[in-house]
Amino acid sequence: MGLPAATHMGAVHLTVADLDRSLAWYERAIGLRVQARANGTVELGAGGEPLLVLTESPGAAPADGFSGLFHFALLVPSRRDLARWLAHAARDRVPLQGLSDHDVSEAIYLRDPDHHGIEIYADRPRELWEGHVGERLTTLPLDVDDLLGELGDPATEPFGGLPEGTVMGHVHLCVSDVEEAVGFYRDELGFDLMARYGTEAAFLSAGGYHHHVGVNTWQSRGAPYAPDGRARLTHATILVPGAAPAEVVDPSGIPLFIAPPADR
Numbered sequence: 001m002g003l004p005a006a007t008h009m010g011a012v013h014l015t016v017a018d019l020d021r022s023l024a025w026y027e028r029a030i031g032l033r034v035q036a037r038a039n040g041t042v043e044l045g046a047g048g049e050p051l052l053v054l055t056e057s058p059g060a061a062p063a064d065g066f067s068g069l070f071h072f073a074l075l076v077p078s079r080r081d082l083a084r085w086l087a088h089a090a091r092d093r094v095p096l097q098g099l100s101d102h103d104v105s106e107a108i109y110l111r112d113p114d115h116h117g118i119e120i121y122a123d124r125p126r127e128l129w130e131g132h133v134g135e136r137l138t139t140l141p142l143d144v145d146d147l148l149g150e151l152g153d154p155a156t157e158p159f160g161g162l163p164e165g166t167v168m169g170h171v172h173l174c175v176s177d178v179e180e181a182v183g184f185y186r187d188e189l190g191f192d193l194m195a196r197y198g199t200e201a202a203f204l205s206a207g208g209y210h211h212h213v214g215v216n217t218w219q220s221r222g223a224p225y226a227p228d229g230r231a232r233l234t235h236a237t238i239l240v241p242g243a244a245p246a247e248v249v250d251p252s253g254i255p256l257f258i259a260p261p262a263d264r
Contacts, residue, residue, distance in 0.1 A: 003190040003240055005207030009168040010237030010259070011043070011050045012072040016114045017231055019056035025113055026052070029094045030074075030120070031085065031161035046074075047164035049262060055234065062115035063226035067176050067252035069233035070216060071109065071117030075169030076162065082106060082122040083150035088159035099142035104129040104210040106142055114231035121169060123210075133194040133210045137203065170205075171236045172214035173254055176222050178202050180251040181215040189238070189248075189258075212238075225253030 016022040023042055026032045032044040032052060043050040051074065063069070076082050086108060089096060097117075098109040107121035129136050148154045175181040182202050185191045191204035194211055200218060203211035226232035235247075235255040245259045 002192055003206040004242065006261075007206035007212070007238065007240045008261075009171055009212055010239040010257075010261075011053050012069070012168060012171060012236050013053040013055070013234045014069070014114070014116055015057040015060055015231050015234055016054050016112075016116075017057065017060040018113070019054060021113055022054050026054075027161075028092070029089075029110075029112075030118065031088070031159065033161055046162040046166035048167070051166070051168050057229070057231065060114070060229055060231040063230040063232040064115055065219060065221075066223045066226035066230065066232070067174050067220045068226040068254060069116055069236075070172035070174045070214070070219065071119050072168065072236075073107070073119035073121055073170045073172070074162065075167050076120065076122050077165040079106065079122045079147070080150045081163050081166075082108070082120065083147050083154070084157055084159055085120055085162070086144070086147060087151060087154035087157045091155065091159075099144060101138075101140040101142045103136045103138050103140070104133060106147060108142070116231065116233075117172070119172075123169075129210060130208055133203070133205075134196075137195045137210060168237075170212050170214060172216065173233075173236075173250075173252070174220035174223075175215045175217060175250070175252040175254070176220055176224065177251065178215055178217055184250050185213055185215065220252070 035045045036043040040056045042054045044052040096110050100107045105121045105123045107119050151157045185204045195203040201216040203214050205212045235257050237257045239261040248256050
């Protein structure tokens with residue numbers, strides 16, 4: 001039995017080497033805002049439910065090469081919002097790692113000071129890809145000029161942070177084995193398999209979305225979950241209507257927290 005269609009991703013919890021450094025970077029570069037801070041932990045969001053929770057692990061090294069986070073993906077409400085964010089990144093010299101057209105969405109990629117991967121993206125209209133994700137999901141160069149054409153003047157377009165309505169659209173994980181990961185996320189948790197690329201990557205979702213969870217071995221190559229002392233994903237949250245709160249661990253050792261959405 002599959003997951004409820006309203007299932008979606010919740011807050012991503014990360015450790016960072018220097019909380020003040022990360023906080024300043026996420027506010028300036030990404031445009032998230034502090035929602036709560038206590039005891040070495042900060043909750044960040046864009047006006048709704050928390051999207052990111054950072055906890056300080058002083059001096060932690062990046063978790064490159066281990067299983068864990070590949071990137072978390074912040075979904076903005078509209079293509080114009082994505083254009084506004086890109087104009088801000090260009091104007092304020094935010095270093096980027098990639099700009100891609102996935103057909104189902106348009107996406108911009110970067111890394112934070114601890115090498116945690118981040119995607120900022122906007123979906124294309126659902127009616128263009130729903131039911132055809134496996135054949136349409138791809139990676140092509142993003143048409144930056146066309147995207148910025150959403151704005152009157154990108155050089156002067158104001159940016160006041162990520163807009164309210166931004167959500168955690170999906171989370172990509174570095175896993176030790178894709179086959180095992182698919183067996184867990186599909187057969188045990190109840191996600192639907194939307195696309196599969198051999199033994200290297202798979203994409204799963206609830207309710208026909210293009211993906212809520214991606215799994216790949218592009219960086220991990222069979223490596224275990226990142227150990228203590230690394231800036232790492234401490235858990236990703238999956239919000240499932242009607243679910244009882246539960247902590248689970250996937251076959252790569254990646255912790256997950258399953259919970260019902262908060263009443264709003």
